[in-house]
Amino acid sequence: MNSNSKETNLWKKFLEMNGSGVLIALISFIILVSIISPHITGGKYLTWTNIIQVFRQQTYIGIIACGMTFVIISGNIDLSVGSQLTLLTVLCANFSHYGNLAAIFGTLTLGLVLGFFNGLFVSGLKLNPFIVTLGTGSIFGALAMILTSGFTKRADSTLFNYIGTGSVLGFIPMPVLIMLCVVLIFAFILKRTVFGQRIYAIGANPKAARYSGIRSRAFVAITYILSGFCCALAAITLIARSTSANPAVAGGKEMDVILSVVLGGTSILGGKGSIWGTVIGFLFIGFMSNGFTFLNFNQYMQWVVMGIILVIALAIDVYKQKGRV
Amino acid sequence: MNSNSKETNLWKKFLEMNGSGVLIALISFIILVSIISPHITGGKYLTWTNIIQVFRQQTYIGIIACGMTFVIISGNIDLSVGSQLTLLTVLCANFSHYGNLAAIFGTLTLGLVLGFFNGLFVSGLKLNPFIVTLGTGSIFGALAMILTSGFTKRADSTLFNYIGTGSVLGFIPMPVLIMLCVVLIFAFILKRTVFGQRIYAIGANPKAARYSGIRSRAFVAITYILSGFCCALAAITLIARSTSANPAVAGGKEMDVILSVVLGGTSILGGKGSIWGTVIGFLFIGFMSNGFTFLNFNQYMQWVVMGIILVIALAIDVYKQKGRV
Amino acid sequence: DSSKKNTAADSGPEKEKAYTIGYCTMGYSIAPWVLFLGDNLKAECEKRGWKFNMLSAEGDSELQAEQIQTMISKKPDLILIFAGDASLCVDWVKDIDAAGIHSVLVGMDVKEEGRKYATAFVGPDQEQMTYNVASEIIKEYGPDAGLTIAQIGGVPQQYDYIVRVKGFNEACKNTNYTLIEPEWAHSNRADAQGKMENLLATYGDKIDILMGYDDDLTLGAVAAIEEAGLTGKIKVYSITGMVEALHAIEEGRMVMTVQNSTAEIARVCGNVMDKILSGESVEYNNPSELFYITKENVADYKGEF
Amino acid sequence: MPEKKQPLVELKGITKSFPGVKALSDVSFDIYPGEVHALCGENGAGKSTLIKVMTGAHKPDSGKIFIDGNEIVINSTQQAMESGIACIYQELSIAPQLDVAKNVFLGNMFVNKAGFLDLKKLYRETDDILCNYIGLKVSPKKPAGELSVGQQQMVEIGRALTRRARVIIMDEPTSSLSESEADTLFKLIKMLKDDNAAIVYISHKLDEVMNLADRITVIRDGRNIITMDTKDTTQDELISHMIGRTLENLYQKVPAKQGEKVLEVKQLSKADVFQNVSFSVNKGEILGFFGLVGAGRSEIMRAIFGVDKYDAGEILINGKKLSPGNPACAIEAGLGFCTEDRKLEGLMLRLSVLQNMTLVKLPAISKAGVVNRKKQSSLVNQYVENISIKTPSVHQLTGNLSGGNQQKVVLAKWLMMNPDVLIVDEPTRGIDVGSKSEIYGLLGELSRNGVAIIVVSSEIEEIMGICDRVITVCEGEVTAEMDIEGLDCEAVLSAALGRKHRHNAEIVNNTKTGNKA
Numbered sequence A, B: 001m002n003s004n005s006k007e008t009n010l011w012k013k014f015l016e017m018n019g020s021g022v023l024i025a026l027i028s029f030i031i032l033v034s035i036i037s038p039h040i041t042g043g044k045y046l047t048w049t050n051i052i053q054v055f056r057q058q059t060y061i062g063i064i065a066c067g068m069t070f071v072i073i074s075g076n077i078d079l080s081v082g083s084q085l086t087l088l089t090v091l092c093a094n095f096s097h098y099g100n101l102a103a104i105f106g107t108l109t110l111g112l113v114l115g116f117f118n119g120l121f122v123s124g125l126k127l128n129p130f131i132v133t134l135g136t137g138s139i140f141g142a143l144a145m146i147l148t149s150g151f152t153k154r155a156d157s158t159l160f161n162y163i164g165t166g167s168v169l170g171f172i173p174m175p176v177l178i179m180l181c182v183v184l185i186f187a188f189i190l191k192r193t194v195f196g197q198r199i200y201a202i203g204a205n206p207k208a209a210r211y212s213g214i215r216s217r218a219f220v221a222i223t224y225i226l227s228g229f230c231c232a233l234a235a236i237t238l239i240a241r242s243t244s245a246n247p248a249v250a251g252g253k254e255m256d257v258i259l260s261v262v263l264g265g266t267s268i269l270g271g272k273g274s275i276w277g278t279v280i281g282f283l284f285i286g287f288m289s290n291g292f293t294f295l296n297f298n299q300y301m302q303w304v305v306m307g308i309i310l311v312i313a314l315a316i317d318v319y320k321q322k323g324r325v
Numbered sequence C: 001d002s003s004k005k006n007t008a009a010d011s012g013p014e015k016e017k018a019y020t021i022g023y024c025t026m027g028y029s030i031a032p033w034v035l036f037l038g039d040n041l042k043a044e045c046e047k048r049g050w051k052f053n054m055l056s057a058e059g060d061s062e063l064q065a066e067q068i069q070t071m072i073s074k075k076p077d078l079i080l081i082f083a084g085d086a087s088l089c090v091d092w093v094k095d096i097d098a099a100g101i102h103s104v105l106v107g108m109d110v111k112e113e114g115r116k117y118a119t120a121f122v123g124p125d126q127e128q129m130t131y132n133v134a135s136e137i138i139k140e141y142g143p144d145a146g147l148t149i150a151q152i153g154g155v156p157q158q159y160d161y162i163v164r165v166k167g168f169n170e171a172c173k174n175t176n177y178t179l180i181e182p183e184w185a186h187s188n189r190a191d192a193q194g195k196m197e198n199l200l201a202t203y204g205d206k207i208d209i210l211m212g213y214d215d216d217l218t219l220g221a222v223a224a225i226e227e228a229g230l231t232g233k234i235k236v237y238s239i240t241g242m243v244e245a246l247h248a249i250e251e252g253r254m255v256m257t258v259q260n261s262t263a264e265i266a267r268v269c270g271n272v273m274d275k276i277l278s279g280e281s282v283e284y285n286n287p288s289e290l291f292y293i294t295k296e297n298v299a300d301y302k303g304e305f
Numbered sequence D: 001m002p003e004k005k006q007p008l009v010e011l012k013g014i015t016k017s018f019p020g021v022k023a024l025s026d027v028s029f030d031i032y033p034g035e036v037h038a039l040c041g042e043n044g045a046g047k048s049t050l051i052k053v054m055t056g057a058h059k060p061d062s063g064k065i066f067i068d069g070n071e072i073v074i075n076s077t078q079q080a081m082e083s084g085i086a087c088i089y090q091e092l093s094i095a096p097q098l099d100v101a102k103n104v105f106l107g108n109m110f111v112n113k114a115g116f117l118d119l120k121k122l123y124r125e126t127d128d129i130l131c132n133y134i135g136l137k138v139s140p141k142k143p144a145g146e147l148s149v150g151q152q153q154m155v156e157i158g159r160a161l162t163r164r165a166r167v168i169i170m171d172e173p174t175s176s177l178s179e180s181e182a183d184t185l186f187k188l189i190k191m192l193k194d195d196n197a198a199i200v201y202i203s204h205k206l207d208e209v210m211n212l213a214d215r216i217t218v219i220r221d222g223r224n225i226i227t228m229d230t231k232d233t234t235q236d237e238l239i240s241h242m243i244g245r246t247l248e249n250l251y252q253k254v255p256a257k258q259g260e261k262v263l264e265v266k267q268l269s270k271a272d273v274f275q276n277v278s279f280s281v282n283k284g285e286i287l288g289f290f291g292l293v294g295a296g297r298s299e300i301m302r303a304i305f306g307v308d309k310y311d312a313g314e315i316l317i318n319g320k321k322l323s324p325g326n327p328a329c330a331i332e333a334g335l336g337f338c339t340e341d342r343k344l345e346g347l348m349l350r351l352s353v354l355q356n357m358t359l360v361k362l363p364a365i366s367k368a369g370v371v372n373r374k375k376q377s378s379l380v381n382q383y384v385e386n387i388s389i390k391t392p393s394v395h396q397l398t399g400n401l402s403g404g405n406q407q408k409v410v411l412a413k414w415l416m417m418n419p420d421v422l423i424v425d426e427p428t429r430g431i432d433v434g435s436k437s438e439i440y441g442l443l444g445e446l447s448r449n450g451v452a453i454i455v456v457s458s459e460i461e462e463i464m465g466i467c468d469r470v471i472t473v474c475e476g477e478v479t480a481e482m483d484i485e486g487l488d489c490e491a492v493l494s495a496a497l498g499r500k501h502r503h504n505a506e507i508v509n510n511t512k513t514g515n516k517a
């Protein structure tokens, strides 16, 4: 219908994309840091090692954020992921003493179980997801503390070492590879499968979804189970990396996860969002905190600058939409 | 239309009330604790002193929760209240050295200013309230740190002593009185003024509100300003009580506040809720933590039990609604 | 074993080399004590003309693990660690060792198995500190006094609080004391006051001793005790050594606080670093002095904050 | 006569674009006091956009607005309201959690001397408006979300009345109303006109337009086509201006072969809503359900499809019992249900046309759970073509389509499902005449392919034009069941008003007149 050239079209498409405002802010930030940082700390920001390092640091947040994206798109929330991660790392460390398989399958299974509980409460009993996952989070966190009495558990396994420190093709660390797989698979599920499409429908209008014959309750329960699964996977990569589990490891991480998802343009009200946006979201957080180190910002400065950048990123998102009208 | 007796009608009304499920859970908990606690710790739970004590402990959460109720009913969220409270207690402590009036009016004014910033971003620039208030929270928190360099600041004022420890009629502590005033005034504003009604309308259907000529943006901004004002008031009662402020004082308190509001039956999606519900919500949290002391539960047990009670309270809420159908 | 690391000895003729010291701390702005520790360490370094690079994990040990890696990649001459977790720290010192860099632990020792990778430890251990306070109490009242002890801490998941509680409870093991479950006030003095109120409502004057795991919070509890008219009846012990706490001791509202002076730690640490960087060998354990402040000696001390 | 006076509102050269769509280009429009000026055009012609420019809901890209001859810039709906412009928008804007009274006076609350809400007055005035003006019999304290669509529309009419505006814009106010409610509205319009108010009236029900309007403006593809006096024109001429061609016959019924019973409903009851509803439909048959607003037709269909529960009765599809309360099962059994409230129950406004349309069809066009995107888009494109959905692309968000086009998307979703039984509730609500005939054509084609179709409609012509049989419902009870052939409208209407007929078409035909309630 319109006769614009292909380039402006692509640019338009990019602007319409979820989270592109945040991406613009992120890229500007990266460019800025790589110009300034040599003068301040002498650090070279834009090196392959550093970039890969940011990816690796964000591995576990990233994996959980993928699961959370499903939960949020379906119009719900999972505030228990921090505690789930904590409990699962602790369990994984315990299991690791019985061998690799026990550790990996045990953790994944229990992740599914934790997710199942959340799903049961939210979609089976129809309880308010905000409060219920706060409640289950409280329980999971307590279990982790009880299991460890607050102390760090050491894991014991050689496979873990490989997952934690091995790399593929010599330059992609295993945890990053795992994260990329999760990203690709989840993006595929979300965009290309009946399940994914229906998750959107449920989040966009639960009533209309029901009237279209979608078994919303089952689907919502599945998103929570996926979220639990992602926490388990994240727990494994985390244990593999630090070979120990600390019961305070993930307190408050749910906010990082939710921030990643929402920054990526996923609507907290459901029905809108994408895995790609989420990727931008968690990379944004990762590159920020990494960049601040290169600028030798103190913590206060970091907080202030982070706050300002968040506001700017959002403003870009809004402005770019206005620009289109 | 129905010919039930007056009593069952009242009961029905009670059940329909926001947060009545939580109230039932709370009352059951209180009864249970007062029966059990003498056998465990010998403590007498249901005394006037203890009840008033819980009210006093929840003063600052309660005041902020009243402001938050407005924000949430209008369909938004304010994640910066924890940091606002921190910053304002710090500022209040600073101001106190210039006299009572300076402290009180300075703090309240700055509370309005902080709220205004949130309002400006959320409703003026139309930025995502979740992320923006996370961002401003980050900035406010950093400012508190910068102002104190991390130290506890002592307040200096005699009036504060009166606000903090004085009592009216000999048995209602000043902070509780202040909170009760806020509750009454806010409940009145919400239910009986044009402003309150418009807040509901905006939250229930922003488009309809706009089409009806409601200046949504101005009203939303006002809810944030009110939220800032409440934080200031809370800061004053907090300082009055502990005569000192440290920059970690209220980290994470936003979750307590939001939990209070949502527990009280206010919909996180907006358009529905009440101050009374919120009162039930923050009393619930207060009586829980107080009751746990009487039972000599350790922290982990507290978390587990808290989680279970939350789930039960919600289940009661849902069940009671099913009962009606 | 420290000879293999790049110290001044390898760097040749430059005598007045500006060393770069990396400092990885579990927190800087989250509490005054860590802040002072950071500032005092910085002052020690800058006094010597060295560069001081700090990374703070603000209470997040996973983040601290990442920051250790970041710090290693910047190749400082020496890395100071105030660890958020003694167990996780094992891996960190291992990695630092593998990178050929010296590591010095400050204020929190690494777990047994990590000590062979670290160069030195400076300061008293957090666990030791509260153990000592409990020992003082036992010395004062005897192990059969049948005391009822209430406890107030900060953040229940935070490692330093956990070990403080552990140290105290450990020391009380062989007594007939009743330890009430600790209450947690999350850095909020008003909350601490509330928690103490709850304890008093429950146990009344059955409580003989209050052990506070941070002066800032202890002072909130002291306010509650005052309000209940139990000042002097309930003996208050605490750690940190805040100025306000010293006043409280003077006025008899508290019995004792332990000052774990950051200036003292930094001073000892400075000496240790001097030795390491000039290639000398050092002891692994470098204790810094703890000050037990009571009414008798309170006039001799000044709080840091 | 209006011509001599100054126009109350005048729009000149209004242009407005949305991404990918030029909704209005150089459109002019004026309205005089005491006249009804109708605005006609196909779905997506730009009618709603034009009036939203007038009410300040949209900002025009260019063009001028004059009120009382003075040029003004309207920046907000508030400002338009202060200038005396009120509007009943096409998409219902009800705050569902608030009660009826608060919805009627939304943004326009009463305060007492002290400046606080005057709730007594609020409920008193609402009662007054509901009873005396719009004839809506519901409690002012009922949450508006619990009203039927028609009732909500009446609430909106009430809201516009409370404004005491000089210009009242009505964008398809009767789309969910049946004749008697609409008549109430027409009386209201006359009254307002006598008060010298100006009315802008948009409707796809052209006989309404011909009866009410003093002047008619036609727009097509966002351009002015013509403005004419109603008395100088005919409905056919109007149609040809609207769609650019003539339309021979809206209802072209090609009889389909009827087969065996597919759906049978036995003694279905739900307390206070409907009682003892029994009927059946055959393969290839089109069965009409007629009644007044709130008669309970929608409720019956919702119970059958399983979105609502019922108390007693039985539903059989192809002889098999359908488990109650589960729409997913109903769909699996071969039942489709196009709901009447497109916004709340039919559409995901934040999802694309493509996603909305294929939601039900997804399992059929996927393999191992993976959607075949080629099939998906070709299917969607086919329907976009067939019922001429006006959209810049199939990826457009449905929320950005015009009202009528949204309705077509919902219809397409169910048409492409290929059900055994298809229930359509007010299927042509807000759809223009041209598209109506296309949709009737499609429904006819489906029935010829053996689908049994139930059409719930408040438009008697629609029922008479496309159905084989009609069932009338009044206050939750079936009052008559009649064959369409040889039937006249009066019989259906009187049955719908509750004058009981025996469930037998022959008797109905014999007792056409003289029935008493």
Ligand SMILES: Nc1ncnc2c1ncn2[C@@H]1O[C@H](COP(=O)(O)OP(=O)(O)OP(=O)(O)O)[C@@H](O)[C@H]1O
Pocket (backbone or CB within 6 Å): D018, D019, D021, D022, D023, D041, D042, D043, D044, D045, D046, D047, D048, D049, D050, D090, D390, D391, D399, D400, D401, D402, D403, D404, D405, D430, D432
């Ligand atoms: N918010 C929007 N964003 C994008 N396009 C829009 C938006 N609103 C309207 N349009 C487009 O503008 C055109 C005109 O729409 P409008 O709603 O004015 O039509 P209409 O004449 O009222 O049709 P209908 O009879 O179906 O209500 C349509 O093509 C529609 O898709």
Ligand SMILES: Nc1ncnc2c1ncn2[C@@H]1O[C@H](COP(=O)(O)OP(=O)(O)OP(=O)(O)O)[C@@H](O)[C@H]1O
Pocket (backbone or CB within 6 Å): D145, D146, D147, D148, D149, D150, D151, D176, D273, D291, D292, D293, D294, D295, D296, D297, D298, D299, D300, D340, D458
């Ligand atoms: N969600 C609801 N909750 C409560 N009552 C409802 C609800 N929806 C409809 N009703 C009531 O049920 C009655 C029947 O409404 P229904 O929608 O079935 O009527 P209808 O014949 O289809 O009329 P309409 O043309 O208005 O849809 C109405 O009086 C309405 O008030």
Ligand SMILES: [Mg+2]
Pocket (backbone or CB within 6 Å): D047, D048, D049, D090, D171, D402, D403, D404
């Ligand atoms: Mg329209």
Ligand SMILES: [Mg+2]
Pocket (backbone or CB within 6 Å): D148, D297, D298, D299, D340, D425
């Ligand atoms: Mg209907």
